[in-house]
Amino acid sequence: MSAWRHRGEPSAARGPRRPSHFEYSRVSLTFESEGTNCAGWLYRPDGVESPPVVVMAGELAAERRFGLRPYAERLAEAGYAAFLFDYRNTGDSDGEPRNLVDPDSQVADWHAALDGLRGRDEIDSRSLVLWGAGLSGGYALRAAAEDGRVAAVIAQNPMLDGKAVTRGRGVKGTLAAVAAAVRDKLQSRLLGPYRVPVVGDGSSMAVFEDPGVRAAYRDLVPPGSAWRDETPARLFLSLLRYRALPDPEAVTCPTLLVSGTRDDLAPADAVADLADELPESTLVELPAGHFDHYDRAFEQTFGHLLSFLRTVR
Numbered sequence: 123m124s125a126w127r128h129r130g131e132p133s134a135a136r137g138p139r140r141p142s143h144f145e146y147s148r149v150s151l152t153f154e155s156e157g158t159n160c161a162g163w164l165y166r167p168d169g170v171e172s173p174p175v176v177v178m179a180g181e182l183a184a185e186r187r188f189g190l191r192p193y194a195e196r197l198a199e200a201g202y203a204a205f206l207f208d209y210r211n212t213g214d215s216d217g218e219p220r221n222l223v224d225p226d227s228q229v230a231d232w233h234a235a236l237d238g239l240r241g242r243d244e245i246d247s248r249s250l251v252l253w254g255a256g257l258s259g260g261y262a263l264r265a266a267a268e269d270g271r272v273a274a275v276i277a278q279n280p281m282l283d284g285k286a287v288t289r290g291r292g293v294k295g296t297l298a299a300v301a302a303a304v305r306d307k308l309q310s311r312l313l314g315p316y317r318v319p320v321v322g323d324g325s326s327m328a329v330f331e332d333p334g335v336r337a338a339y340r341d342l343v344p345p346g347s348a349w350r351d352e353t354p355a356r357l358f359l360s361l362l363r364y365r366a367l368p369d370p371e372a373v374t375c376p377t378l379l380v381s382g383t384r385d386d387l388a389p390a391d392a393v394a395d396l397a398d399e400l401p402e403s404t405l406v407e408l409p410a411g412h413f414d415h416y417d418r419a420f421e422q423t424f425g426h427l428l429s430f431l432r433t434v435r
Contacts, residue, residue, distance in 0.1 A: 144168060146198035151205070153238035155231045161214035162186070162207030162235065165198040166244065174249035174273065174435045175203040177235055179228075181256040181342070182281075182329065183221045183320045183353045185213035188342040189416035190255075196424055202431065203245050207235050213349075219315040220350065223357040225261065225284075225364050232265035236272070249273045249435050253427075256388065256412070257281045260366030267372035274434040275373065276427060278380045279388040279412050282396060284361030286387050287329060298327060300362070302355035315354035322351065329353065335387065338413035370399035377403045378430040380423055382410035404430060 144167035152159050163186065167173055176197055180190050186206045194204035209228045211217035232252070240247040252275045254262030259280025266275040281287070288296055306316040321336040322328030330336050343349055367373070377400050381393035390407055397405040406426045410419040 144199050144201050153234055155210055155234035158210040158217045160207055160210055160231055162205055165194045165204040167198045167201050170201050172246040173201060173203040175205055175239060175245045176251045176253050178204055178206045178253045179258040183223055185349055187344050200428055205239060219354050221353040223353055223360060225360055229261050229264050232261055236269060255279060263367045263373055266375060267367060272375055274376045276378045278415055279382055279385055280366060280393060281388045282366040282392050284364030287361050299358040303358040306355040317352040318355045319351050320353050342416060370396060371401060373400055376434050379403060380406045380426060382408055382412060382414060384410055385412040387412045
């Protein structure tokens, strides 16, 4: 394993965009995952024949519009194609109940996206790189392990253990979350799902209860979004059982792990421990919180991402 540990502070803002190297186009695509149509955007650099593709998905209960477009745009400007998709039940994808967080189904969506891309002629379907952030970072690692044919995987602030979301609740709060999940399971077929806020306003039981995390998540939601701040409560049971990667040695491709030393949702120590277990990994640690990689630490994070991509393609 190689490790880069950045000791400086992230810049306060992104600043002006650098001049584009490649112009690019964006087209809307759909793919089918277990009978449900999922929506995505394919960013493709102009004048690049068969570019490698970075397949991207975002945070827990988030749509593809939440903080990911700058990454996809910059990748396209650098000569890489990017496919940015919504999970089933989320964003522009079909499926009910809306905003459902189900790790097994969402990993299946990754596999379906890969299958769809492998049938396209305008990209290099032999050079697929998986990029996931937060919960999707764990999914990307698992999908890479199960697929065995991807060129590389990038896991940004990967949530490797679902208990990271619930551990701050204490015993009473955890029991309340489990009770809400059981209620959702029992009533969903007759009355519809029992929902809880994703971030909330601090007055009700939300998935993310920390005020700083709530504020940072809200900053990802673009103005005018129709996104509803709610998710079926059964996700609490899913998260309590969730482990991203039971067998790290099954990830045989080059892997970039990016973590934040101020991240409570995806602790840097856990990410570093995983880096030690992966056969071929690069670890980047930045002095950042979980959502700083979309804002204050964007330039540094993207710089490491691009450097890594240039080593694998």
